[in-house]
Structure formats: structure tokens, C-alpha cells
Amino acid sequence: MESQQAQRKNEHLSLAEKDYSLNHQHDFFDDLQLIPNALPEMAVKDACCNVNIAGLHLSSPFYIEAMTGGSQRTGIINQQLGKIAADCNLAIATGSMSIIFKEKTAVDSFLALRKANPDGIVIANLGAKATPKQAQAAVDLINADALEIHINAAQELVMPEGARDFYWLNNIRNIVDHLDVPVIVKEVGFGMSQQTIQQLMAIGVQWINISGRGGTNFARIENHRNHDVDMSDLEKWGLTTPESLLEAQKTPAKIIASGGIVSPLDVVKAGVLGAKAVGIAGYFLHQLISSGPAQLTKVIHQWQIELPRLLTLLGCQNFGELVNTQYVLHNQLLEFQQQRQ
16 A cells, blocks of 8 residues: 555646646747748758757757656566666656655655666655755755756645745755755746746756646646635736746856657747757657557657758757747747836
């Protein structure tokens, strides 16, 4: 019999898949129209998709973003994702590892990912309340190359057993100051404003994942689990991923994008708006659960084939050059930009 916290991990997994279509009704990147380069003057072989984030060299500009872990079922998912990451030469982040400090039985669900991907880039994941000692322990457990610290106030407030106090900045600063691997601070799908990004930069955070609304909706997931208070009015809470990227443009921050990325074109559009790399969680999880590991591997390989072709269409020889691409905003995204200027 697994613990309540382990069962919550299983519920998150089931509800994320159950609500996949509902969570992905809109691709908010559709309001971003790229201006093509009809004379790219380059070959596809000239397009380089390698990127560097947080001191790590990634062979693709996208990676498998934090999903799960903490129970027997999620351990199987992590093992599958780890092997896929190894086979496709992708970086991968674990789901939140906070449970390992309460339940020793949860450790194997995270070790499974590293065992399946012994030589690849693996990013550990903890909540913003973690101590520097816990952060180092999580990194050491899976020999992680970096650590994601997730900030998730909206999720916690909807979660029936969630936190109700959010004094995080000093704690994040201590982790950044004491950890011996790079630290990335990420949202969990509600986006970040210019102010939030500047607050994180002020305490020494160099890499920020804005993780906007548009993909897995943890307000909706936790509201399914909350039988005491109906907080369904928060299901559209937060900034979308493109909106968050527009906010980030007003800062010198080094930005990673995630949240609702469902195609190579979305990856490119995120790069155009300034993302240095892109994380994908919900879409890849859906492919894995609905169609199996072989299908997800096939999808990832197709993305890796298409991305250099998209760079060629824009006349860009590397992912970093995408920021020079001209674009037009439409509808909600245009209105957002105009009002936030």
C-alpha cells in the first residue's frame, strides 16, 4: 500500500492524461506569425541545433521537461523516459523529488531514470522550500547535472494539502549560493511576469524557465482532487508561454520556455521570442501513455529532423539566431503586448 503522497503522484499522472485534450485546446503560439525568408542562402546541413544552457551542452534545443516520480507507477514512467532520453540524446528533468526526504521507498522511482540514462544530462527537481542540504542530496542521488527549483504558488493554493505560505526568495538564494551545480528556477505552468524574473535575477538566479499556461494545468488537476473548496475559477490563471516570453524580453535574463509546446514550430517560435532552449512535458507524456515508448521515440526523431529545416526556412544557421527573425503578433497576444508596453 503506497502512501498518500505517492498516490498523489499517481493521481497527477492520471489526471494530466485524462485532461490532455482540455488542457491543450489552444496553441497560444498561433498568435505569433513568423515572417519567412524566401531566400535563405543556406543548406539544411548548415543549420546547427546545438544549444548551451546553464553550462550544459544540449544536442537539441528541446529537452524532456519535469514530469513525475515518487511511486511505483511513476518509476516505470521515469525508466521509460530515461531510456528514450538516452536513445534520442536528449536532456531530461525529473519530477519533484521532495518525496524522497519523507519516504525512502520513493528513491527508486528517480534512480530508475538515471539508471536508464547513465551518461546523459539529467536535471533534478525540488520545490522552493528545499534546504541547500536537501538540494545537494537530490543532486547527489541521481548524479544530476543541474537542479530545477519549481515555484508553484497557484498549484499549492488549490491543492487540498498544499502550502499556504510562500516565503521563497531567501531560500532560493541560499540554494543558488551553496549548490555545486547550476540552478534553474521554473514555474509549473502559470507563467512569469517581468517583475518575477527581475526578483529572481536580483538574488543571483541566472537561468529561468518561465513555464507558461497552455499545457498541463495543475490548477485544474488539483481542483479535481479538492473536494472541499471549488477553485475552478483559477483554471485560466496566469500568463501563457508566449506572454511570459514577451515579459522576459524586457529583462536580460537567460530564459528557457515550457508550457504547451506541441510541435517543432512551437520550439522555433519560442526561440524567436528569446528562449535559449525549450522543455516539453505534457505532449511527450501523452504520446508515451497513449501510444507507447516506440511512438514517443519516433516523434522525437521527427522533431530532430524537422527543426534544422525550420531554421533553414528562416535563414538561421543556429538556434540563437532565431531572435533576429521578424514576426507579427495577432489577437490576444498583440493586445497583451500593447497593454504591457
